Amino acid sequence: MAEVSRQFVSEIKRILRNEQIIDDITRRRAFATDASFYQLIPQLVLKLDFIAQVRDVVRLCHEYDVAVTFRAAGTSLSGQAISDSVLIILSDKWRDYEVIDDGEFIRLQPGVIGAHANHYLKDYQRKIGPDPASINTCKIGGIVANNASGMCCGVSQNTYYTVSAMTMVLADGSIVDTGNPESVRDFKSKNAGLLNELWALSDDVKSDSELSELIRHKYRLKNTTGYALNALIDFDDPIDILMHLMVGSEGTLGFIADVTYRTVVEHSNKASGLFLFESPEVACQLVEKLSREPVDAVELLDQRALNSVKGKPGLPDAFCDNPDASTALLIETRASCATKLAANVESLSNLIAEFSPIQEIPLANDHARNEKLWAIRKATFPAVGAVRKTGTSVIIEDVAFPIDKLGQGIKSLHQLLDKYGYSEAIIFGHALAGNLHFVFTQSFETDEEVQRYDEFMQAVANLVAVDLKGSLKAEHGTGRNMAPFVELEWGEKAFQVMQRLKRIIDPKNILNPGVILNEDPDAHIRDLKVLPAANEIVDKCIECGFCEPVCPSKDLTLTPRQRISLWRRIQQLTAQQSLTEAEETELKTLKEAYQYQGVDTCAATGMCAQKCPVGINTGDLVREIRAENASKSSKLLAKVAADNFAQVTKVTGLGLSASKVASKFLGEEKTDKLGVKIHNTTGKTAPLWYKEWPTKAHKVKPVQSNGSDGLKPLVYFPSCSSRTMGPESKSDDQRSQFEVAQSLLQKAGYQLIVPENLDNLCCGMPFSSKGLADFANDKSEELQSALKVISQGGEIPILFDTSPCRMQIEKSETELPVFELFEFIDKFVLSELSITPVEEPIALHITCSSRKMGLAETLRRVAKTCSTEVIEPHDIECCGFAGDKGMFYPELNESALKTLAKQLPDNCTQGFSNSRTCEIGLSHYSKIQYQSLLYLLDKVSEARPQ
Template sequence: MTARDTAAVAEVMRACTRLRVPMTFRSGGTSLSGQALSDSVLVDTRTGFTGVEVLDGGHRVRVQPGATIRAVNTRLAPFGRKLGPDPASEVACTVGGVLANNSSGMQCGTELNSYHTVESMVLVLPSGTVVDSAAPGASRRLAEQEPELHAGLLRLQRRVREDPTSVATLERLFALKNTMGYGLNSLLDHDDPLDVLVHLMVGSEGTLGFIASAVFRTVEVLPHAATGLLVFDDLATASSSVPDVLATGVATAELLDAESLRVAQADPGCPAQIRRLDVRRHAALLVELQADSPDALAGLRGDAEPGLERLPLTSLAELTSDAGERASLWRTRKGLYSAVAAARPQGSNALLEDVAVPVDRLGEICRGLTGLFDTHAYEAPVIFGHARDGNLHFLLNERFDDAAMLRRYEDFTTDMIDLVLDLGGTLKAEHGTGRIMAPFVERQYGAELTGVMRELKQLADPHGTLNPGSVLTDDPGLWLRDLKTAPVVEEEVDRCVECGFCEPVCPSRSLTLTPRQRIVLRRERESALARGDHALVASLDEDYDYDGLETCAADGMCATACPVLINTGDLVKRLRAEGSSRTAERAWTTAAGHWGTATRAASAALSVADRLPGPVPVALSRAGRRVAGTDAVPLYDPALGPGGEVRRPLADPAAEAVLFSACVGTMFGGGVDAALRTLAERAGVRLRTPDDLASLCCGTPWKSKGHHDGYQRMASTVRESLHRATDGGRLPVVVDASSCTEGLTEVLEGMTVLDATSFVREHLLPRLSITSPLPAVVVHPTCSSTALGVTDDLVALARACAGEAGDVRVPGAWGCCAFAGDRGLLHPELTASATAPESAEVATMDLPAGAAYVSGNRTCEIGMSRATGATYRHVVEVLEEATRPR
């Protein structure tokens, strides 16, 4: 079920506790070890719990569990603050998951993790009791409402504190990153039972209660940094050098072994420092210096360089402050798990584990793990991680559907546990105990402290309702059961490692499915086929039509976030093509040959509908949808207004560029075509268009719907037309809608295709003068501007419109509007869901009179206008008005 608020969670927890039905919470995605799974009640807490409230000028922040770390940090950025935990998966991991696992990250260490930066919580206990730890008298009310829990926490506190061996064990283990078992260090660190409970919740993996919200103390963002890659001859040298590296004052030291570097080199966006390496047995440390000013950074660099030069490096260390180069290096590190896992053999699972040892024993653990990989014949294993904390991640490829391979995995894990514990380490550093390590909690803590944990679980959750099997278990063989398998399905599906990076940018995430869920269901369908469960296959196919296909915007935003560039939209387009009827295919192929007529008809239909009383065309469209289906007939929206004008050809033998006006302007109106022509004339830049412009289209409607024949017909027509218009590719093609720019880029190989925002910024804006600056401009980037890399141009034009003193804002919650051509008319619920976070943020903006709202694509303008009630226009239209001669 999807829970929308705290009251709903409390009701479900009370019911499950009363009925003795197990329940598990799910927020973001988790690793194989901590995967949220259940054969009973699974409660999704992402959709209804995404609130972020900045407090005290950014020094504190109240967050609900469904918000991602990236989303929270985006809200804190204007204040120069951020959350303490900084996991590499910040784009996808949610605050709820970070709290549940006590995830830390690359820089926060043990000092700035969730445990040490959380201030208060709103908790829901298995009984349904809701506790706000920040409320006056909260501890007293806990004693009144949950007397056994309150008294039991005091009893456990005395038990631990009075046992010197327990105290010493906890102090030793929690000096490292340690998320194994429960955080019993809270029994030492806090006196009030409520404070103890709050901090026990951190790292408890949803087994003690539900965290409905939390208030964190934030940390300062140091805005000046220098990042570099220290390359060593081998892993042993790199890991043994970590203490000397840390002595130079670096804030981070991320370890990458040879296999990590090789995989990184396969990424088209691989930074030059990695791409030019001739990787053999090399290993590297990604380090960074951070400061609050350029002078302070220069001082840190001066202090660090002598120490770095004394390191046994393969090549001289390069520290760069270039923002692009630094971003490229960190993108490689943050996407490393997914990139490595995606290269695994088909049918295998990528198993990611993490351990921690004292930093001075890092070299030993690296040598020990390498030896175990060889002993158990694991091919191409990967070691990387947070070397500054002695925290290593290692990744193995394994087939859990093969009994022999399962035995190998069992033997390896047993040996690995011995290795880590013999070195004084922890078996889980930041990923949570989960189900795989639950049977080994006693090996790490001993019988006494494990007994304390069991009593704690009994106090908080006496019936074992929450997430059974995680953190603690009485079943020593649990870790070898219910392991995920990876049936071979199709190319897009098989590469996916379910990291979840795609989910926060997916426009359908709060309505139906995310890209990851679409892929998981394809895998489940394949497994059901293999089992002969044809009833389940039929049920999945029936539900997938709407949830998986009809409500996918196919916008490619998932690919912009995916470390291995999987575009689930391409999968959806192919499945749509496979399910398309011959009648529909013929109709769309015919339309490709008569597109001018089709667009004029659409324009005329909108103009006629606009003159009728609103309820009439709405009723007619609804009747058509009942007959032909919601994915075939658009739902009319009176706010669309009349259709646009037919695209006029423009002939100029001396043209400097070829204008490709988008057909959406004919169908849905808008003034970007006229504005762009006017600006070009005003700037003295000459344009021409194809002579058959009115009949052309970028091909996106056919491609997104899966009509292959029609797409090929239109693509061929466009290529021939623009080959003539551009003098064989000599002139650039300028497109006035970003989605059409993206579509034409795929069609016109060998030709230069420019989005209008880029063309205007580079070629027209320097020749224009702002005569009527706007007081404020709100910018909606588009999925296509993101994919094309032209969002900066869109924002730059908005800044030009606003002048030097203007206020330009890009909402932190912006995302794809999901209008997606006609998808917003076919399924308006998709656009409403996709735009809700951004429109809510826009509604809170305190803007002066005369503010403008801009985007770079006509259908996106319609979608955002519908969502916010403000009138969005193409930024080029607004620029034309701002540069009109007085």
């Protein structure tokens, strides 16, 4: 590692803003890992906003001989997204897209998440070709740079074959947009030498028939080992050659600033089935036949893979615990219409029957059942991670065999895994492409363990590349992991071609050195990541990064993956018996920084657990840390609040009344300025006050059922937020949420019952979020006791008007019949109403608690009943208000909602949700008024005529 010079850093500081330069050890360590089992600490992390900055930084790196690595989502599995020099990451300004020619093409910047690209194409019944398993997290930059594929992509629909145009930044800062003729002409005139050398290299390869045939053979398979040498024989124009060489180059040839894809059809008619065969040979013989049939995906699972997910919904026990040789195929066929799909199903079912499956779930167009089947397949990788020993890494290798050798490859891999003691290993993969993944756990804590891994990988490399003429990396990229084996797979002549093209395009070797090409034969066993025990809550984390897109603090401080990684380092240093001076300094720095970055700005809403392959809720760790850090005085204050909750809500109401008066006299602009001043001058101990703060709600009085009017009783529990916080002062409807609920539910034939001693009741959420579990449990039990009485032991349904409260009670596993308000409305109320939807767009925010309870579709259905156009802003899964976080750490709320306003069209003037506190921040940062969806439903509905 060459140290980055002070002069280089000085030049960087001249062209970038301070907030774009990350040089503190805390955040540098946060970016030291990707999803692989390697770790490198960058000396400098630069968060760049646009292509001109990339050009200027790369030029400086070229001038000062500084190595630079580009990182998108960091889901790379082979160590290609980390650096011990300069790491360039993308700000949120790299997420633009353009749908072209009715979805036939789409132009995407590298910061767009793959699944979001497909979301933009959904209305056109199109999608991008690549479909990696990490598509909900990985970004276009990484998809292109790794030539990622996936379960249904095969070879023909990967980036290499579906790229139409690309904008690139080369090692000297040169830029070319291949879709812009003027840009191409300019680039050709200024870079004639480079293009001539590429053309000459292409000509040399084409004239070598033996080498050309080797290249053709290698790319009949899935193959991401080394550079895309097929570009040298597939194209004549050096610009086309350069663009296609960039695909799969893993940032070693240039930066990809945007890419235009030719999209592919997304058929809605699909049928799936799961079939178990007695051996891999039988299963793979069927795969050969299926490769010539109308089949879109064939996923292979060995018996150990099936055993690892035993009990998973949709998987009969008969598929598990069979002889080890048993092998399953998950098969899917798609068609443009139901008639064609039925024909496909019939012909395929007849073919499959010829191979005598020993267990089967037949092919069928059953969406709910098929979702479970694909969930079984996707659960296999995390199943290994969930049972691994603490301190070990989960390694997923990625090879491809010619289809006629696939059965032999599976058998031989099983033999190697058993020989080297990886008894927990499972094999699954994309059988149509001959692509297998094998997953195993590995410790790197001792030299003996490292040696075992090395010997195993040497054996795998010889089996795959030499004996069976396959690919050592089919879709995960070469990275550091397979760099020492590229020559083994390709041979000396092809390897020299790769070295030559690297010298042509990156003569100083500054772009991601050590990745793809590496002269160190031990590169794959250097810089290995250690995963020390830190806390049982997070010890199963494999640092894949799947959690990151849904985290509200991802662009402010840390992501869940980074919180865990830093906490591991803190615990590792804390546990060491002796520390060097540098380690002592690092530990002190990390602890101080972690309080704000790791603890204070974590929303702790648990959205990360929804995306985590092993279900880790990083918020649970943060709450535990908060509990440990809680002072005696804060615990005493919490006890006083819990014991005198009615007084707390009363004081809150008085504050809101005062806020309304002050806002009325000050005006909106002065209110916001004064609120910021008070918040800052009190050291942020006073909540941030701004014009969207609610008025004091009308008091909710206890109501008992009198059995009159034939109305059905409902227990209604208004949360502390909705019974203290009314509408905004400028709202046209000044009724409290309870009054609106009364109006609506009465139309549907219900009478609301409210508990006695209401003001002192609380679900416990305010205490739980601060890690004060005892107080939270006490308040929850108190509330449930009151609800049990008023609901006559659970005979009467109980409604919670705010989703976080409903979720908090759900955690206690109560036996009471509790509903979130809109859950009940969707099931029982809508059918009793006559609704005339408004013909204007409305914005809908689905709270994280609603998502976690599986109520997202419920909210959407209710909203679509109320309006002809519902806009759900994309990429905002948690608003970051998080109870009272938005009051005391408003920067979290602001960061989470920074894209909200620009996603709303000018004619959208109303927003709706189902959490009063969330609605405060949503109103402030969207510049439109958000309130409970209840208000709109009441407005557009009438009692259905009897």
